[in-house]
Amino acid sequence: LDEKIWLTISFGIIMMFMFFTGYQAFALDMAPPSNKEIIDPQKVDQTAPFDKPGVNKIGESEYEVVMTLQAFSFNPGNFEVPAGSTVHFTLTSKDVVHGFEVAGTNLNAMVMPGHIQKITQKFNKPGTYLVLCNEYCGAGHQAMSTTITVK
Ligand code: CUA
Structure with a gap:
């Protein structure tokens, strides 16, 4: 029994x-990013929404950030949002696999060339958040970082 x-x-x-x-x-x-929409990495700049990377206000305390990653930078980098904002990131890479990690948050995503990675985070605490690439992507990998300022 x-x-x-x-x-x-x-x-x-x-x-x-x-x-x-x-x-x-x-x-x-x-799902892993491999299961999400695929665009030709060569044509990222011509493909919406990545033809206009940037920060867009889409609602009360709600922002959409369309970001492209390439060796060894984030576009846009060093942007600012008000405290309490919910930020929807739409990410892709223009060359190789990069990482998108925001220190002090749960944001940690793999960003693959031509694949669309979507990830959302609410930023309550004011401060400067360090954004790091955490996938080895070449000789300048260790220099691939930027910041998000929450005011
Ligand atoms: Cu990009 Cu490491």
Whole structure:
């Protein structure tokens, strides 16, 4: 009888894991960037929305940041948003795989050439947030950083 109980518990745990994985993938859209829209990396500059990288106010305390990454910079870099803003990032790379990590937040994304990476963060605390590339991308990798200022 004991074995049947443990078998049922194990099976239940496996089903629970499968449910959470499925929920994250489909309901929360937490797919790897490889599953997201693909654009020709050579034509990033001509492809919307990346033809106009920048910071756009899209609502009350809500911003959209369209950003391109390339060795070894972020465009736009050093931008500013008011404290309490929710920022929706739409990212892509123009050359190789880069990383997008914002120190002191949960933002940490892989940005692949031609793939669109979307990630959202609310910035409550004023300060200067360091943005780092955390994927080795070439000789200038260690210099690839910028900042986000929250006022
Ligand atoms: Cu870009 Cu490392």
